[in-house]
Amino acid sequence: MKLAERTTKIAPPGTSRMRTIANELKEQGAHVINFAAGELDVDTLDIVKEGARQAIDKGRNIYTPALGTPALRKQLAALVSRHTGTDYAQGEVGLTAGAKQALYNAAMVLLDPDDEVIIPNPYWVTFPTQVELAGARPVFVETRPHGYKLLASVVEEAITPKTKVIIINSPNNPTGVMYDAAELAKIAALALAKDIWIVFDECYASLVRSGHRHEHLLALEPRLKDRLVIVNSFSKSHALTGWRLGYVAAPAPVVKAMENLQGHTTSNPSSVAQYAISHALEHDDGQFIARVNTMLDERLRRALAIVARMPAVTVAPAQGAFYLFLDVSAHLGKSLDGTTVADVDQFCELALRSAQIALVSGAAFGDPTSVRISYAISTDDVVEGLERLLTLLERLR
Numbered sequence: 534m535k536l537a538e539r540t541t542k543i544a545p546p547g548t549s550r551m552r553t554i555a556n557e558l559k560e561q562g563a564h565v566i567n568f569a570a571g572e573l574d575v576d577t578l579d580i581v582k583e584g585a586r587q588a589i590d591k592g593r594n595i596y597t598p599a600l601g602t603p604a605l606r607k608q609l610a611a612l613v614s615r616h617t618g619t620d621y622a623q624g625e626v627g628l629t630a631g632a633k634q635a636l637y638n639a640a641m642v643l644l645d646p647d648d649e650v651i652i653p654n655p656y657w658v659t660f661p662t663q664v665e666l667a668g669a670r671p672v673f674v675e676t677r678p679h680g681y682k683l684l685a686s687v688v689e690e691a692i693t694p695k696t697k698v699i700i701i702n703s704p705n706n707p708t709g710v711m712y713d714a715a716e717l718a719k720i721a722a723l724a725l726a727k728d729i730w731i732v733f734d735e736c737y738a739s740l741v742r743s744g745h746r747h748e749h750l751l752a753l754e755p756r757l758k759d760r761l762v763i764v765n766s767f768s769k770s771h772a773l774t775g776w777r778l779g780y781v782a783a784p785a786p787v788v789k790a791m792e793n794l795q796g797h798t799t800s801n802p803s804s805v806a807q808y809a810i811s812h813a814l815e816h817d818d819g820q821f822i823a824r825v826n827t828m829l830d831e832r833l834r835r836a837l838a839i840v841a842r843m844p845a846v847t848v849a850p851a852q853g854a855f856y857l858f859l860d861v862s863a864h865l866g867k868s869l870d871g872t873t874v875a876d877v878d879q880f881c882e883l884a885l886r887s888a889q890i891a892l893v894s895g896a897a898f899g900d901p902t903s904v905r906i907s908y909a910i911s912t913d914d915v916v917e918g919l920e921r922l923l924t925l926l927e928r929l930r
């Protein structure tokens with residue numbers, strides 16, 4: 534069967550084999566601890582549900598404009614203006630089916646074949662895939678040698694006349710790192726000087742660990758507005774990943790092009806989700822996200838105490854989101870009961886089979902030395918799962 538060439542650029546989700554094994558183990562009665570999830574383990578806010586119920590009762594079942602209702606776009610413009618400290622108008626923002634669609638729209642409206650896109654490595658795997666789908670070329674820059682921080686000097690070295698976009702994701706998936714304000718300011722200045730777009734994925738902006746601060750690029754360099762595509766989402770901030778609601782803020786011609794594209798692809802994101810979020814934005818008192826962050830701070834504290842006891846394991850600075858990125862490279866090549874762990878994928882398979890813990894291999898994020906752990910699962914599971922990992926590491930010879 535001959536499918537389109539572009540299908541070769543779309544790999545299956547890296548976790549599908551692990552999910553199959555995890556399901557087999559669960560069927561056999563094992564208590565599998567799932568560190569692989571990319572979402573909060575709490576229910577969404579009551580005001581979101583209330584807004585959705587009202588929308589359903591009022592029969593809000595029909596199409597809305599492609600980038601959302603005018604009322605919600607107005608609220609969104611106010612939200613983005615507050616968040617960035619820079620004025621955004623209704624025509625400079627739009628609603629999408631999750632941050633993922635906002636990123637896809639950005640790739641489709643900004644990139645031509647042969648354009649280059651700078652992507653910091655480790656990266657969220659969807660970034661390079663979408664760039665390739667647009668016919669452009671990902672150019673990876675390493676953060677690992679610099680404590681997983683993105684340095685402006687490293688970005689500058691990668692810039693060529695073909696560079697069209699730099700993608701920045703902070704707080705970062707998979708590392709949990711938040712990039713330094715001083716470096717971000719320098720990268721913004723570089724983008725301005727060289728006429729390069731920045732796509733700023735800040736969908737974990739509201740999930741920041743105690744003692745850290747999310748720095749907005751625009752607060753650091755307000756002139757960047759003309760070269761900036763902001764991507765954000767209600768998925769993580771309101772614990773509603775399944776409702777599919779994200780957004781974009783960008784110069785009006787970019788947003789208009791996205792509106793045209795979205796009008797021919799998916800049309801509007803779910804109308805019920807839009808009305809629900811509109812209601813939530815009106816009534817949110819900020820308590821929900823504060824509670825979530827307090828809970829995640831405590832889980833992180835417990836998690837790091839166990840990680841500190843793990844032999845020859847280092848961890849990226851866990852400053853935001855809900856991920857720990859553990860470098861297990863010192864253990865690759867070792868064996869357990871005759872099974873040798875040649876690479877990080879095999880390490881994850883061994884962890885699942887012998888310790889019943891599901892990790893995500895760093896290979897999926899461009900870093901074959903590490904594993905990603907989500908601590909957005911129950912505190913008991915975080916503790917028990919990491920103790921199991923510690924025991925496994927101690928048994929490897």
Ligand SMILES: Cc1ncc(COP(=O)(O)O)c(C=O)c1O
Pocket residue numbers: 571630631632633634657702705706734736765766767768769774778779
């Ligand atoms: C860095 C990053 N960007 C975007 C997304 C997509 O989020 P959404 O559910 O809003 O599409 C995710 C989801 O995990 C993510 O980790």
